[in-house]
Amino acid sequence: MVKVVVDPVTRIEGHLRIEMDLKDVTTDTGTWQFVDKAYSRGMMFRGFEIFLKGRDPRDAWYLTQRICGVCPAPHAEASIQAIESAFNIVPPPAAVLMRNILHGAYYLYDHMIHTYLLVGPELGILAKYPPMVPPALGKPGVAALGLGSSYVKCIEMQRKANEIVALWGGKFPHHASEYPGGMTVRPTEDRIASTLARMVEIWEFVALTMVKDLMALVEANKALGEKLTELLGVELRGLQDIGVSTGNFLSYGLFPDPETYESDWLEPSKRRNALFVSGAWDGSPKKFREEKVTEHVKYSWYSSSSGHPFEEDTVPDKDKEGAYTWLKAPRYDNKVYEVGPLARMINTFGLKWRIPRVHPITGEDYGDFVYEVQNPNGSVLDRIAARVANALLIANKMFEWINDIKEYKDAPVVNYRDVPDRGEGYGLWEAPRGALGHWLKIKGKKIEHYQAVVPGTWNFSPRDDNGNPGPVETSLECGTTWLPKDLDVPTICNVLYPEEDIDLSPLGINKKVKWGDALATALAPLGLAKLNMEPANGANYNTSIALTIVRSFDPCLGCAIHIIER
Amino acid sequence: MAIKTKLSRRNFMKAVAAMGAATFLSTYKSEIVSALKEAGDYWHINWLNGAGCTGCTISFAQAADPDIVEVLTSITVGDSKLPIALPDYMETIHPASGTLAEELKERWAHGEPGKRILIVEGAVQEPGWCEIAGKDFREHLKEAAEIADYIIAFGACACFGGVPSAKGNPTGARGVKDFLKEEGINKTVINLPLCPGHPDHLILTLAAIMLGIIPELDQYGRPKAFFGRSMHDELCVYRPYYDRGIFATKPGEEGCRYKIGCKGPVVHTDCALRKWNNHVSYCVEVGAPCLGCAEPGFPDKFSPFYDEIPGLPKILGISPTTLGELLLVGSGVGIGVHLGKRVLSKGEHEEEEEE
Numbered sequence: 017m018v019k020v021v022v023d024p025v026t027r028i029e030g031h032l033r034i035e036m037d038l039k040d041v042t043t044d045t046g047t048w049q050f051v052d053k054a055y056s057r058g059m060m061f062r063g064f065e066i067f068l069k070g071r072d073p074r075d076a077w078y079l080t081q082r083i084c085g086v087c088p089a090p091h092a093e094a095s096i097q098a099i100e101s102a103f104n105i106v107p108p109p110a111a112v113l114m115r116n117i118l119h120g121a122y123y124l125y126d127h128m129i130h131t132y133l134l135v136g137p138e139l140g141i142l143a144k145y146p147p148m149v150p151p152a153l154g155k156p157g158v159a160a161l162g163l164g165s166s167y168v169k170c171i172e173m174q175r176k177a178n179e180i181v182a183l184w185g186g187k188f189p190h191h192a193s194e195y196p197g198g199m200t201v202r203p204t205e206d207r208i209a210s211t212l213a214r215m216v217e218i219w220e221f222v223a224l225t226m227v228k229d230l231m232a233l234v235e236a237n238k239a240l241g242e243k244l245t246e247l248l249g250v251e252l253r254g255l256q257d258i259g260v261s262t263g264n265f266l267s268y269g270l271f272p273d274p275e276t277y278e279s280d281w282l283e284p285s286k287r288r289n290a291l292f293v294s295g296a297w298d299g300s301p302k303k304f305r306e307e308k309v310t311e312h313v314k315y316s317w318y319s320s321s322s323g324h325p326f327e328e329d330t331v332p333d334k335d336k337e338g339a340y341t342w343l344k345a346p347r348y349d350n351k352v353y354e355v356g357p358l359a360r361m362i363n364t365f366g367l368k369w370r371i372p373r374v375h376p377i378t379g380e381d382y383g384d385f386v387y388e389v390q391n392p393n394g395s396v397l398d399r400i401a402a403r404v405a406n407a408l409l410i411a412n413k414m415f416e417w418i419n420d421i422k423e424y425k426d427a428p429v430v431n432y433r434d435v436p437d438r439g440e441g442y443g444l445w446e447a448p449r450g451a452l453g454h455w456l457k458i459k460g461k462k463i464e465h466y467q468a469v470v471p472g473t474w475n476f477s478p479r480d481d482n483g484n485p486g487p488v489e490t491s492l493e494c495g496t497t498w499l500p501k502d503l504d505v506p507t508i509c510n511v512l513y514p515e516e517d518i519d520l521s522p523l524g525i526n527k528k529v530k531w532g533d534a535l536a537t538a539l540a541p542l543g544l545a546k547l548n549m550e551p552a553n554g555a556n557y558n559t560s561i562a563l564t565i566v567r568s569f570d571p572c573l574g575c576a577i578h579i580i581e582r
Numbered sequence: 583m584a585i586k587t588k589l590s591r592r593n594f595m596k597a598v599a600a601m602g603a604a605t606f607l608s609t610y611k612s613e614i615v616s617a618l619k620e621a622g623d624y625w626h627i628n629w630l631n632g633a634g635c636t637g638c639t640i641s642f643a644q645a646a647d648p649d650i651v652e653v654l655t656s657i658t659v660g661d662s663k664l665p666i667a668l669p670d671y672m673e674t675i676h677p678a679s680g681t682l683a684e685e686l687k688e689r690w691a692h693g694e695p696g697k698r699i700l701i702v703e704g705a706v707q708e709p710g711w712c713e714i715a716g717k718d719f720r721e722h723l724k725e726a727a728e729i730a731d732y733i734i735a736f737g738a739c740a741c742f743g744g745v746p747s748a749k750g751n752p753t754g755a756r757g758v759k760d761f762l763k764e765e766g767i768n769k770t771v772i773n774l775p776l777c778p779g780h781p782d783h784l785i786l787t788l789a790a791i792m793l794g795i796i797p798e799l800d801q802y803g804r805p806k807a808f809f810g811r812s813m814h815d816e817l818c819v820y821r822p823y824y825d826r827g828i829f830a831t832k833p834g835e836e837g838c839r840y841k842i843g844c845k846g847p848v849v850h851t852d853c854a855l856r857k858w859n860n861h862v863s864y865c866v867e868v869g870a871p872c873l874g875c876a877e878p879g880f881p882d883k884f885s886p887f888y889d890e891i892p893g894l895p896k897i898l899g900i901s902p903t904t905l906g907e908l909l910l911v912g913s914g915v916g917i918g919v920h921l922g923k924r925v926l927s928k929g930e931h932e933e934e935e936e937e
Contacts, residue, residue, distance in 0.1 A: 022680040023715045026673045029636045031714055061711050062633050067750035072886035078873065079881065082745040085637020085778055129643070137677055150677060175644050179859045185868060187858035188644065189637035189778050192870035200833040200869030210862075332752065334710055430834040543670075543689055546682050563679060 018049065020499060020552045022559050027134045028571035029086040032476070033057040036492060036562060038499060043249030049499050051562065054485070054492035056476045058343040061332065068466040073099050073435060073458050074196055076466065080454065083468065084572055085189045089122040089181065090447035091454070092194055094468070098454040099196045101441025105433045106282070109274035110424035111198035113417055114184055116271050117211065118191065120414045121180035124218055126448040127357070127407040128177065131226065131400065132170035135567040138560055139400065141505060143236035144513050144531045147229060152538040153523070160522030166229050173221045176214045183207050198430030203421045215414050216377055222411040223373045227385050230404045237397060243512045252496060255397035256390030259565035260494040261487045262352050263393035265359035266474070268304065268444040268451045269294035271413070284444050291413055292446065295363030296348055299392070306444065309453065311469060312345040312480040314338070322481055325455040325467040326440070345477035345486060346469050354394050354487040355450025355474045356569060358402035367392060371408050376415040394491070396568040435461045447471050449570040472572040491565050500558040505547050506532035506539070508558060625792060626693030627701060628726055629672040632719045633712055633746045633755050634704025637778035638737035639674040645781035646860035684715050691729050699791060700730035705739040705746045705755035723758070727767050732791050734772045735759065737779035741803070742878040744777060749882050759803060770796065773803035777875035782856055783808050802878055809876060814846035817854035820866060830869070833888065839866055843888040845874035
């Protein structure tokens with residue numbers, strides 16, 4: 017048996033190691049190596065719940081942001097809602113709206129960097145789509161070849177989105193303006209105007225460039241599927257048959273309606289008025305029940321029992337036999353659920369989505385963005401599409417929130433309440449990469465118990481107490497994760513795209529070359545000729561497809577391992 | 583290897599205190615380029631992540647002017663088309679993964695002596711809590727630190743331990759300088775704290791290094807150009823509220839943020855001047871207290887965050903006077919005068935060297 021290890025997995029947050037056992041599959045066209053078993057391993061532990069214990073509960077939302085610097089804002093929000101629930105206070109509508117604006121901008125940043133900086137490079141290379149390849153030849157390459165044009169634009173746009181976060185939050189990462197019961201910031205005219213100005217540019221990038229790039233990927237994917245089928249002798253439509261998960265999708269709901277916050281949002285099984293609703297889709301829509309969330313630890317380095325986040329008793333045990341990760345295994349109703357943009361879209365809109373693209377200032381109609389889920393069990397392509405769809409929905413909605421907040425210029429922004437002697441509560445929110453919950457108990461005005469169950473833990477979880485692999489492990493094991501043996505990235509690309517149609521004359525090289533040869537030209541001087549190649553048993557295995565699957569989940573490992581209590 | 587330039591250490595301090603990163607780089611670009619043309623090799627950067635949250639990398643990606651694409655592509659070495667500074671290793675944005683990523687560390691190690699920069703993000707823990715490529719983070723750091731010509735700790739965790747070192751943490755997290763000292767590696771570590779680190783601070787420090795200048799550091803290893811001034815005394819725009827005795831008593835109210843826990847009076851940072859995210863805002867501007875993330879001891883020294891500074895002695899178990907000596911160096915007018923609560927000793931302003 018061949019075992020291939022990727023450690024560190026880069027272009028993610030945190031320290032992740034993926035181990036894959038390969039199997040030979042013989043078809044009409046030859047013998048190929050596919051992933052048989054996969055193990056996802058989280059490799060760094062900090063212990064947030066331990067040092068939260070005994071602190072002023074109002075500090076928790078500040079500190080838990082530092083669980084993850086890629087998704088700090090969602091931790092702040094889950095935490096502040098847990099605190100509010102334990103304090104028994106409800107934020108006023110103005111605060112809910114300002115939170116929506118701040119977090120909406122945050123979401124746009126996050127979906128952009130993931131789409132372009134983190135998962136984008138492999139997609140651009142696999143699909144022969146230069147705008148999504150990193151700008152390896154610098155600005156001249158962008159100008160002459162369009163190499164990395166979207167990537168470079170994304171750097172600028174994600175920054176502008178975070179400028180909006182800073183307008184309402186002071187800075188990003190780690191904003192400062194929330195407070196139990198509301199916000200400390202006010203909806204001043206300059207904040208509203210500055211937000212609007214930036215949002216127009218961001219909307220244009222999301223609605224025009226991101227959607228266009230996705231459509232180009234979907235188109236290129238058809239050819240990719242045909243070529244892979246021909247080459248491997250295995251029926252493959254494309255990226256919709258790669259990285260296939262369980263078909264169970266969990267969403268806690270995201271972006272509440274300010275006016276029905278108490279009646280709708282504060283009851284997580286309802287949450288029908290939010291931009292994204294709560295739900296536990298298993299092929300058909302199901303209501304979400306908070307009490308069905310548990311964490312399993314049989315294969316995790318903890319010497320303790322599994323249970324609900326309010327009850328779990330967990331201590332680290334680095335030497336536990338059979339365990340292979342710092343991640344626990346969260347389960348819903350004891351079953352494996354995938355979380356993330358695709359889960360939000362499917363729970364809210366089902367399997368077919370239609371989102372308008374009307375310019376918020378000029379009113380020009382660019383035509384609806386329409387997408388039908390290609391694989392109801394989840395796939396690389398559907399996850400990428402869902403992320404773009406999420407971004408578009410939020411970009412549209414931002415203008416509504418910015419307009420609405422004008423009505424609240426003089427309205428109260430905080431409902432105050434002193435720290436209670438006792439209380440318990442939870443805050444359920446969504447990080448861009450999926451369902452995020454914080455659970456909190458207060459005793460003697462101090463934190464007695466804190467537990468966070470985060471999206472990285474859901475998706476990158478190890479096997480559970482019943483031996484069922486987590487969503488990423490399932491996706492890698494789905495049968496189509498091909499690890500080309502001794503075929504490097506340029507070679508694969510030359511096989512997939514044999515035509516000589518990349519014109520290098522803008523770079524002063526007067527010839528046309530194959531896609532793979534062009535990539536080789538760009539990769540070699542950067543020392544990247546062996547990109548994604550991993551040695552095992554005397555051969556080198558190309559892990560590009562496996563890494564694309566892993567990254568399609570938007571890994572965030574700092575989040576996933578933060579925890580223990582007691 | 584020192585590069586001869588017009589820019590002295592003293593000028594550098596003045597320049598970075600007064601200029602944005604873009605103005606600074608454009609002013610000195612020709613000097614940077616000419617210095618590098620001779621060498622014909624780019625600066626090698628190894629960016630290691632330990633026990634952190636990647637927020638510092640994301641913060642670096644928020645650099646506005648220049649942005650990171652410009653930093654990495656617009657100043658090239660001679661005619662080589664290679665950028666002046668290329669991260670050979672940077673987990674969060676580098677194209678390479680796994681074996682190749684680790685091999686590229688070798689390229690860094692074999693880079694031209696004098697031009698190998700190590701940037702560390704995240705704290706250093708006891709053995710066994712953070713493993714990369716089958717090796718403890720401590721080993722990765724030790725090996726790199728022994729080779730590095732310059733070491734920059736970026737963000738509160740790498741500087742002083744930060745949030746992972748909060749009381750009760752089981753992993754023994756600490757800053758890079760402390761760790762290296764324990765390991766017998768006595769090298770200068772340039773500390774760029776804040777949570778996260780500020781992108782301008784990093785870009786300007788890198789530029790200074792390329793110009794052959796080590797920024798002048800304070801007793802905590804922080805460049806004085808960025809961390810030499812009291813936020814409250816010298817920079818805070820809400821200072822007039824304080825002088826007139828107008829205080830916010832609850833978060834969300836207008837007024838000086840002192841009574842809702844603002845640590846500005848004991849914090850040295852240029853946040854209030856430089857601001858964040860393309861100079862848009864900073865914590866105090868959105869009605870929140872300063873948390874003190876520029877200082878050693880963050881977060882415990884400043885937690886509970888919404889408590890006034892006089893609450894600190896209770897936590898630290900030391901007298902207010904000692905605390906005053908520890909924290910109030912350069913803080914100027916005694917807080918007690920205005921608040922009528924407590925008189926804290928007035929520290930002396932540190933003398934600017936080379937003035």
